[in-house]
Amino acid sequence: MASSSEKGGQTVDLASLSVQQLSQLKKQLDSELEHLTGSFQSLRGAQTRFRDCLKSINTGVSSGSTDKPILVPLTSSLYVPGTLANLSSVIVDIGTGFYVEKSTTDAADFYDRKIKDLEKNLKDLEAIVNGKSGNLRVVEDVLRQKVLAAQGQTGTQAAAAAS
Secondary structure, X not given: OEEEOOOOOOXXXXXXXXXXXXXXXXXXXXXXXXXXXXXXXXXXXXXXXXXXXXXXXXXXXXXXXXXXXXXXXOOOOOEEEEEOOOOXXXXXXXXXXXXXXXXXXXXXXXXXXXXXXXXXXXXXXHHHHHHHHHHHHHHHHHHHHHHHHHHXXXXXXXXXXXX
């Protein structure tokens, strides 16, 4: 049996590895899979936040009025009441603490692009996660076979010694 890593990776004959090497490989694949899954969840969360921002622009700002009260987020769990001063422009967080004033149309386009970029990244990452999961299953199968074979040999030797 052989397993290969991502495109351009090396192929390893898993049958030639010892149980200890297979265990280390399994541990490494588990760690990589855990990291990639965490990254996937973080990207999915960012995409959800961008969708919420886009929804806020499309439903809240575009159809709002300057005398209608809104809740302004100070932190993720603290909001204060306020009103919109200008319906034609919004302040957009472009990352790492930088904010830019944009028209509502430009802000909607910005968030729409971000959502599409993240969707592409999520698809790519999902393919990598699926590949790593497949590799992990193959390694687990070979490891299980080797452990069972080693137990079988031990049992056979014990039976022969008892005779």
